[in-house]
Amino acid sequence: MITITINNKEIKLEKPVTVLEAARSAGIKIPTLCWHEQLEKYGGCRLCLVEIAKVPRLQTACTLMAADGMVVRTETEQIANVRRGILEFLLINHPLDCPYCDKAGECELQDLVEKYGPAKGRYKEKKRKVPESLEDPVIVRNMGRCIMCTRCVRMCRGLQGAAAIDVISRGGHSHIEPFSGGKYDCEYCGNCISVCPVGATMSRLHRHGYRPWQMVNETETICPYCGVGCTLIVQVRDDMIKRVVPRIGSVVNNGLLCTRGRFGYEFVGSKERLTKPLIRIAPKLSADSYQLTANLFREATWEEAISLVAKKLSEIKEKYGNSAIAGIASPRCTNEDNYIFQKFMRVALGTNNIDSAARTGFAGAQNFIENIFGQGATANIIPGLSNSDLVFVAGGDPTTVNPILGLQIRACSRNGGNILTIGNFKGIEYCSPQKLAPVLYTEDVLLEGIVTALKNKKGLSGANPKLEAKIKDISTSIEDVKNICKIKEKDFNEFLNILSESTNPSIVIGKETTQSNGASYHLLLLSAINYLINGRIYLLSDRANEQGLLDMGCAPDILPGYRPVSYMEFRRRYESIWKSEIPEKQGLTIFEMIDTARNGSLKAMYVMGENPAYNLPDSKSAESVLKNIEFLVVQDIFLTETGRLADVVLPALSWAEKDGTFTNMERRIQRVRKAVNREGMEDWRIISEIAKNMGEKFNYSNVEDIFNEICKASPLHKNLTYEDIEKGEGIYPYKGEPLRDVMEEIRFQFPGSRSQGSDGKLYLRVERPLFHSGTLSRKSSALMKIYPHAVARINDKTANMLALQNGEMVRVSSKKGSMELPVIIDDMVDSSYVMLTNNFEGKGAFSLLAYQIDPVTKAPIIADMEVSIIKGRLKK
Amino acid sequence: MLSEAAIKELNEIRQKYPDASAALLPALYIAQREFGYLGADAYEAVSNALGVPKAIARGVGTFYAMYKHKPMGRHVVQLCTNVSCMILGAEKLSDFLKNKYGLEPGGTTPDKRFSLVIMECIGACGTAPAMLLNDDFYENLTEKYIEEILEKYK
Amino acid sequence: MEKVLLKNIDNPNSADINEYKRVGGYRSLPKAFEDKPQEITEMVKKSGLRGRGGAGFPVAMKWLFACADTKFPKYLLCNADEGEPGTFKDRPILEKNPHLLIEGMVISGYAIGAQYGYIYLRGEYPGAYHILNRAIAQAYENNLLGDNILGKGIKFHLVVHRGAGAYICGEETALIESLEGNKGQPRMRPPFPVNVGVFAKPTVVNNVETLSNIPLIIEIGGEEYSKIGSPDCPGLKLYCVSGYVEKPGVYELPMGTILRDIIYKHCGGIKDGKNLKAVIPGGITTPVLPPDKIDCPMDFVNMPKHGSMLGSGAVIVMDETVCLVRVCHRTLKFLEHESCGKCTPCREGTGWLRSILERIENGAGVEGDIELLLSVSGNMLGKTFCPLGDGAASVVQNYIKHFRNEFEEHIKNGECKYE
């Protein structure tokens, strides 16, 4: 215990802290500029100088550690003069353009000058003038206003781990720049903007668009993009989102944001938002023919649209039976929306035909892993990653799929942890990971090799006999790893030593694994590794409420609370609460729906907040199925590719316009709050109205009603309330009971016959970029400016072979189709594949893909898709 | 891209330090020699070779006065004008270079023969005024002596 | 007295190992290895040797701190940045007597338990770079560096690291940053380099001249050494004299030699028989002295008592023809150029002071400028992160203190009367 005295106040300190922190803990404010609670100490601005008894020189409170018996004064005449002097120095070259500066009103420099008095105007020399840099579409830099606190640089290099900006030059010429000197070439997290105390680094999105004090409304909510579930503060004026900022202390992201969370909000205010229900008046065209859609629909009233949907669904049910209808739920919608949706499908339509895009990887993988390790096996705390001594990454770049989770991996590395990766991931390159990059499509051999070696090294404990039985069967020699995967023995051994010596490891699994050929086998191998090193698993999730929709029962085989439909006990439970029979038969997965519709026995589909005509692999084929189905309802905020094929389109409110909850990948339930007013109905309300029209009792007045019903019905969420969530108690295993004893035999499927990346052919791989996320991000102009159009990423060898330059147009074709787009030469890409994204209209990578289904995880296998590239465009 | 010889040299230097990033200053010297000055290509080459982020490499490079950020003439006249040299007439020599050769501080002659860099102290104060021409010291300079020296550098 | 640090430097081959050995070099090294490391530190303590880099910190004390830290490996850094304008005392050792430095470093490394040494050499000494590298190669060939020096199982490796033109890198924590491949900006203290230095390991930074004194201490013993020069601050000192003296150059003299004697006895007095106007005794950031204040013993203890500092022992002599406003301005221009930019008062203050001085020198000074100079420098003094900014402020204050009339004249006449 240390006691220090600050301004005659005795302060007792439990642990070593700086004088500044000690003062703050006692409510004594010492002015600071370069100091920031999230960042490394710096001591550069000199504003926090204080007097220490018996020490002749003034000391910076932000760097000086409090010592027992220290006597500190922070408010003397001398110190006030010093602060005035420092502020004067900061202002002599400052443009003093507060009336024009967006930061005015929340500028730390302005506040301090206000407090200590303005400079006396003694500076008669020429000011150092630096023009504002408008070279970047998203971030404006005004180095004239910069006070060189270097917070942004420390943020970028430290917490963000991107090191994309630095101080250029020195002394009075110092200024901050990205590498190019103009435009940024970075992750656009904007965390530099958050920490800038003045108006030197700002977002261009709201430039001159508002003054901070005019912000009428600030709402704390959860990010709509990925499964991390970051807390966002949404600032609104005139019912338009003006800015999104983080909050220091928020649980998952603690003051940090990624590019999508910070800059991706513009879709909410997009002019392309649907406003009125639409009813089809002309025959369906292809989903691409966006321009023509104006004449395909007529606007309708809600009453008309709702009764039409109710009538058509009733008729089809009547005519073809319950199984002729299916529903697709949305990982973008709240738990409440999804709960109502599945209840509607099960109760009003009497079918378990309900699924979602979680089927493309997450759902099956989670199921598989939980079947081995028990429910909740993937519900691990994200910030916990940084305390791991090792993070093992397979199947995708976590920093693009789940950026804030990615930052925790970087933090782990900064804290001295080891990062091991299977493959090359740009976003963790700066962690200098230990990498093993096997030849494309031979990852399973490498994983087998690792399991074999770990097994031999560590032995089996007997704790999980079911899994051990499988592990015993695995035996792959280092020779095979060397020959097949083309990995050096030395590298393999180094990797293995680090892996086996770890005491607190984490494993991160991405979609490349869950969509691989032999996905279930890959997952078995990764589970085996996890078991042998006693780690914990993080399953990447690219949609905000993917976990939530599963927990709400939006799957053909599970009921809310992640309870199997096949168990009578659970069906009975819901039947008694819902007062309706629940079919015993498992429903169709999203892929089975497409197949069944294709063969004609599925007649109607209700798609809520999803875009299967674009987001499913082999999307062209999904599109033609959806085009030909007898009745298609699409409920969305935009007229998506799928919407253009609908018979009835129902406009929904977006994430920013409604209340509810999301469940993130840690299975943390968090409140989504309405930030913006807009006319219209929430997803749950539209569905309830349809259900009522069909004679069902769906009488909910607000989301809390629904949530309370969930927590009454779902054993997992038993007795949970909004209040508990507010208190931060909405974290797995909640108050209810996780699912126990419902584990089945471990089934898996070996990879089928497959290609090998070393065969000289080119394969298609899907890029999952940081700046985009399916259909939403393309309506956000900032993200579109950063990553404006589809590209094909190739390696320089491929480029040389095809004599291609950066930016040249090529035609990429597979047996499924082709598209024209420019190439980018990217050194993170291998010469065995081409990378395309699935984010841009008319240029979705998924349209070139064929797929098979892994029989265990029911996820699509996106591998072995051979493509060709030819230079130039097709002659018209 | 750095030449193979440069990469080899750099790898040798790299071995002299426990961290790759410590080889940054020597690497920037090598890149400057190879590219003539430190531009984006040079920084990217160094960044790739050492694994130091390129923005950081550029931040470090621009901190130090001896790295050049624009093309230089064939020979670099580095004239000291700090106090000991100044009081013995260094600034007049600078004027002389300007008048006689059109060499402005920071500039290069049109024939790319000479560049002039004004230096802070170069440690030749006892024999001031002094300059470094490329890597060679010239001391006790006079206008006439400078003329003779420059004659030797084509 | 016979020269030690500069022994044999008039011999054109003095940098060669055989020449060095011929005049008695590398004899202290085996002698030192006969003692335990602690005994060597003890000897250095007895010698009273203080660092020659400018601050005059007792050498043995620094070594003991580093020895006490249990982290390994430890590093010995030689500060060969010699950036303080007016200073050219390390250069003759580096260029003419490199083996003396190497011998000193091997012994010092042995004393503190450091197996790795780096010489941080200023970029402006390209010649010394090659000479040092050649000398180091020779030392390796002669088994005077390496894993098993002289077969005694002692390991010491030495590397020359070139700086790239930044005065601040002479400051030891900035030097460490720079060696690690960063910008040369001073580090926060604590932790001190002796605990967390280069590559986060215990590190001793000593000046070239400091380390070059070690072989002599081993040779004659600490006690003997302490009898040289000033009792409070003993030893040999290299004084480098430039400006208006008859015989400028580097002089190896006992610590505490009187400044007046250096100028008039050793350097032959003021050039061309002119009058002395001012002397900067220890490099341009040390306080300037008027002619009546030069009867001071040039050592670390006495100079502060006489209103200045020994600094690097770089004596710059100015006669009556020199304009001190101009010198002051040039000094500030230098410090503005060299300010690392980390802390506010130095980054902004040096430039401000320089522009006021520039106006005054150019005849555009106005009344109140002197007060403004004093006030602005006052706002810097004691508030900067490292001594560079403080130095800038005190330079201005000292010129005004001793030569205020010259500033006033400039302002009053609106011109500089020295052409």
Ligand SMILES: Cc1cc2nc3c(=O)[nH]c(=O)nc-3n(C[C@H](O)[C@H](O)[C@H](O)COP(=O)(O)O)c2cc1C
């Ligand atoms: C701004 C500044 C510049 C310095 N420059 C040098 C220098 O060029 N050479 C040097 O040896 N010490 C220089 N020093 C002193 C070093 O910080 C340090 O005290 C010295 O290297 C320690 O070695 P010593 O104890 O042997 O003197 C400088 C200090 C400061 C504050």
Ligand code: SF4
């Ligand atoms: S005083 Fe401040 S700005 Fe100046 S050199 Fe030292 S740390 Fe850098």
Ligand code: FES
């Ligand atoms: S806040 Fe302490 S120096 Fe800036």
